[in-house]
Amino acid sequence: MALTDTAMRQETAASDLAIELRGISKAFGSVQANKDISIRVKRGTIHGIVGENGAGKSTLMSILFGFYSADAGEIYVNGKLTEIPDSLSAIKSGIGMVFQHFKLVDNFTVLENVILGAEDSGLLRPSLARARGLLKDLAREFELNVNPDAKVEDLSVGHQQRVEILKALYREADILILDEPTGVLTPSEADHLFRILKGLKEQGKTIILITHKLREIMDVTDEVSVMRRGEMVATRVTAETNPTELAELMVGRKVLLRVEKTPAKPGAEVLRAEGLRVVDSHGVERLRGVSLDIRAGEILGIAGVAGNGQSELLEVLAGLREAEGQVWLRGEALPMSGAKFGPLSRRKQGIAHVPEDRHRRGLVLNFHAWENTAFGYHHDARFNPSPWRMDNDAIREDTRGKMERFDVRPPDCWLKASGFSGGNQQKIVLAREMERNPEVLLVGQPTRGGDIGAIEFIHQQLINLRDQGTAVLLVSVELDEILALSDRIAVMFDGRIMGERMPDETNAQELGLLMAGME
């Protein structure tokens, strides 16, 4: 299949290509991140690259932008064989990159950020003036409006992203690479971004869009290439394909895009929270009176754009952050501060927590897998025959069982947590938190960074736990995940719950409006 594709594309004259990669390979140790990859990106198009996490998309783009050097292969920019040893030469060749995690100086203004590293001279004035003029033009042309004198830290995420795009354009980029640009945006911000991209395309710019969201691919791209396990498996004209085909190409088999579940049979109320208020160390109110309740055997989904108080809500319920207001577990008021408050006591009471950020909180990356499965439960009597001895053998035995039941690959309890793929790391965390049959499970972003196979498995486990009668609070920025799993959906915006909907009576558009703060 890949062969006929190539044959077909050969007809395109080399001069019409903005980027051509031939036979790119890159290995990290024993991991082959990119295997003999060839791709042709036509000038003046939006070219999507899709693939699961770990498929090698980011590595490929890092090679194109000069962060890594390929072990083998050639890069042609505008038909010319080009060496890209570092990002400076990438910029010189007209390639610009917008990273998933912005690389901006927070306390600089927009203008200062735009010229940073590309000043015309030692004196800033002329560069600033030139940048200001350019920004004005771009704002008019592409709806790329940002206040040039605002400090970056005061901008919304969507605006910060525009600054990144402006940076690339100021450096005269003709080819723009965007790495998962919509992960942090509201649906309306994402739409705006796509309008900008389409405008840039009309001006003859070439755009490479890396994403794992198939809907975006279908909406904006002209062509799409699919990567799987370090290989380029297919390139399609977007108009001639569909999401199901792309998903199958990504995974290499048929996938269920919907989760199969029976209707929930909610029981008694398990967790109740009223009037939760959190003010952070900067004096910003993060939760402004959140109230909710969850019953046994149901999944309450919390939708919302990242940073609207969901993280704080999870932390308050898990005992990691003090708050005003009150939480009840089975009618019993839980301490909200003081000596009896804390993650240990919450766990003891039956509230398990799968944190949003497993690298920062959920796992100790440098610990072996077995050390991680006891994490947070290291006071358990069966792991501690005496205060002076931890029974490491018992922990390892327990880990082996968990790895088998949760299909953790590789099932090696001596492997460090950092050595597992994202999906398998998450399975380790889930196994640890779910296997003690908690009364309440708090889950944040359960499938972030997981591949489709792991996502399916994790979703099934959450449904199973619900069916066993656990009350599940699911926080996710993936609207599809919320819609697929939840029995009730609450939408958070700016520290408040904007409203509650039943999943079969609502849709992504309505939720999107609520997520943007519109009722």
Place this chain on the structure above:
Amino acid sequence: MSTKARIPHWADVTLVPLVSIALAFVISAVLIWAIGESPWDAVKMMVEGAFGSSYGWGYTLYYATNFIFTGLAVSVAFQARLFNIGGEGQAALGGLGVALVCLYIPWPHWSVALVAASIGAAVFGAAWAFIPGYLQAKRGSHIVITTIMFNFIAASVLGYILVNILRPTGSMDPASPRFAPEIALPKLHEMLALVGIPFSRVPPVNISLLIAVGMCFVVWYLLWRTRLGYQIRAFGESEPAAEYAGISPVRITIYVMLISGGLAGMMAVNSVMGEQQRLVLNAVEGAGFIGIAVALMGRNHPFGVVLAALLFGFLYQGGAELALWTAIPRELIVVIQALVILFTGALDNMVRIPIARAFAAVRAR
């Protein structure tokens, strides 16, 4: 994907330090050659001086004992990513603890006195480390700043106590009276005589060497076989994760500093009770700072600390011999020691990255 260099674990703990030391020695050799001495003779002199006789061995081991204690102190703290550079002051206060225990309580036997003095040293050292630990845990005062300031305070406190309280009337020397001869610690030659091995009587190496080695096992067991050690390591690897697991940062910081200070303080058992048999002003002699280099080189592992302590013991003793028997000035010895610290500590990556590249090249083939 990480761009950090990856090397097999065995190479990380053997090859990297060995190459670093070799480089330090090569530069030292060039320096010695430049001032007109023979590097080869210097090496011979150092090795013979440190390992060529039981006399040399005795001194090497005596110094190594000090460095094991201070090296362990730094290592334990570093497992929690706390950089305790106050070993010097904690050891000085440990000396005060030893002196008080030995001077004011009549002990029937040295063995009882040894146990009590060890506890006294550990308690005083721990107490001195507690204050910076508490300030870090509760107030966020940076441990590096506070511990280094506490070194100066310790020196002044000790000077005051020695001059105004412990100094016998009529003595010009800012030092405590001698301890009772009955509680003098058995030296290594006495212990080896029991099994029929002859050993020089001169060097001060004594039974504290065994305590130091014992503490290595204790520290290893604590870190990798107990719940507290698990919590310390988890806290060191990731504070947000530790918080999530219900590990109190305040408590761990304070516990770790107590343990670290206690270990540093115990060094005084060797130097104050074992060698001087009285408390003098500068009993620590920089061992607190050498401990940092020892911990760095020993990769913060108790068994690595023993090996690194031996190396620095060799440098101390061999260097002393060199200064004694050749025209090489005493200052150059310090330069050699500094080069070893520089290469094994500060310039670690200079060696590590080429080695990692070499491994990557071999693997690619």
